[in-house]
Amino acid sequence: MGGPGVLWSSPQPSAVSAALRALADTYTVAMGRPAAAWRTWLDSVDRRLYRAGMALTATAGVDGGAETLQLCGPDGMVVTAGPDTGGWPRLLGGLPAELRPRLEPVLGVRALLPVVRVSGSSVSGRLLDAEGKTVLRLVYERPAAIAGSPARLPGGLRLVPLRGYATAAVRAGRIVQGAGLVRADRSDYAAALAAAGVDPVGTDPPVLRPELPADAAVASVLLSFLDEMDAVRDGTIDDVDIEFLHDFRVAVRRSRSVVRLLGDLLPADLVAWVTPELKWLGDLTASSRDLDVHLEEFPSLAAGVSSGRPEDLAPMAVRLRRLRASERRRLVRGLRSPRYERWRDRWRTALAELAGRDGDRPTVQEISTERLAGAYRRVLRRGARITPASPAEALHDLRKRCKELRYLLEIFAPVLDPDGARAAVKELKVLQDVLGRFQDSEAQREAIYALAADMMASGDAEVGTILAMGEIAARQQEAMHTARAEFAAAFASFGRLPVGRRLARLTPAPTGAALPAGPATVGAAR
């Protein structure tokens, strides 16, 4: 049912027995007793381990109890830990110490969840040479039942080489091949996912199909965003990991952008109804997400404090956690509320109806250039207006317009030249990075001021805590200044091309030529 080594299998049930008999002609084959077990493959919801070529399994006896964890890496690395009784889902910090260093770079803040669970039996054995020394380990795996599925995970004979005995492994491989077994052409994890009917990499990002009427395509994309919200809603409510809420917010934000930029293609009454509902969802989720980010960054912020001790900031962490708990209660109430249910049902019904509509209306292909031109123009105009005296809100507003442009570049991908689109996104990312750092540090600074004022008012903070918080706020202020200073150059670089030439790079030649008139060039921002 999975593990290190190579699985050899055959559709013929008798092939494994034949292979064992063939091995016995050359080696002594010592087989143990059958043992039944549950095996669970664990991964993040976005399959980070799968993408990194890793597999983590938890194995327990049929009666449950403690599990043995085994992590296999693409370089042949195998790390075993246990007995483990921590249960799932679980974040990195709750995993056994020997697994954490390997998983941290891949998993980040994401929790591990059960992905495929199988039950079955296997028999372990060994191949011995003339001295009675084990030269190869064997596992005869019987087909296993997949939990919640009528399908079965095929079995076979697993050959697990021993260090220093590569020749025996090669020889045994030839013998079992001669007996009719075929070497598995994919990992155990990939085989388990396939057998369970689980899509390992998820769906492609939503895009507007060029040949569709634009309103139907827009409705279809909005439906995809709603699907994403549905997929992560339970994980958000259960607080599995902070990325569930993040993904939920991204889907809400993208929906808002699409409604704002392409909503004129949808019925006006629908847009008038959904716009405040989407804003409500944005507001409902904002504070919780901000607090997640504060708490995630807290250890590094605390470690960098030089004027006091990191423990001076402990009351701040306590306050942040308390605020987060309170905000989460509000968030969960909102996501479980009748208002949310009503909104989702009505939104889904309306979008499904629009997405299925047929008729002679402008297609995505026909509207794409004009819409992208509008989005570019908004970014270039607003960016050009920003001076060193402009308020922070002007940069925040520009950041929103950049995000909208980015979403459009993503959903219009099928009608764009792939190389041109990649270059456009890359260029936009540079500007977004500067704007993001500016806004994030400002938001952090403001949050720390508000938190400090609140803690002082309630008498929850000592002088050392306030001073340490002041140092962090000052560092955020510095980061703001740095980003602000970088903005002019970043925008100058972004704004060097006129809209027409940008679109010519993005779309096939004829569309670039038919552009509506816009500003010829955008001067360097001051």
Add this chain to the structure above:
Amino acid sequence: MRVVATYNIKGGVGKTSAAVNLGYLAARDGLRTLIWDLDPQGSATYLFRVKPKVKGGGKALVAGRRTLDEAIKETDFDRLDLMPADFSYRNLDLDLDSSKRPTDRLRRLVAPLDDEYELVILDCPPSVSLVSENVVRASHVLLVPLIPAVLSLRTFDQLTEFVAGLPGRTPTVLAFLSMVDRRKKAHRDLVERLPQEREFVVPEAIPYLSVVEQMALHRAPVAAFAPHSPAAGAYEDLWARVRSGLADGR
């Protein structure tokens, strides 16, 4: 990675039995462990049923033409690997003598295994030689089996003088009584007295029992084939002592 050497100038005192059993117990307790059988007689290699053959022999290792990594064999026990003996190790002194920095070569050969193993046990041949000096330099703990006899103590004193006389960092010396025959009053007295009289002698002692000799028949550590025997219990106690010594950074 910590390095422990089972060492004595005398032969037949229980060095290999200690190396094999302690290695087994360390691996059982979760430490990734390597035993290097440096004795050309290859007793530890025999006990693990591995062929006493290293490509290129000791000369290739000392000259840097081969690495330990290429020759290490996985034993039948989880987390326990063996660097086999080779008959050419009988010339290891000569090989070392003709190398650069001849007293530090063994330490440098073991050093690249730092990421892979938490414990390396060197099972040493009985002698005072360049190999011994290399072993002392490479080790954090020198584990010395002593048979309960006056002459054995005299040899031990020679050994501690030899270690103390070496330049630079020297290992912690831990001696234990080995092959103790409880029927003999003299042995019982020494087990009682020596740990109190000698700073380096630990109270844990390995009894003289036939089950220890049966290792050669079973070709496995006592702790594996007779885990509930008094001898296995004695090795457990000794391992607990060595482990705490390693954890204390001794």
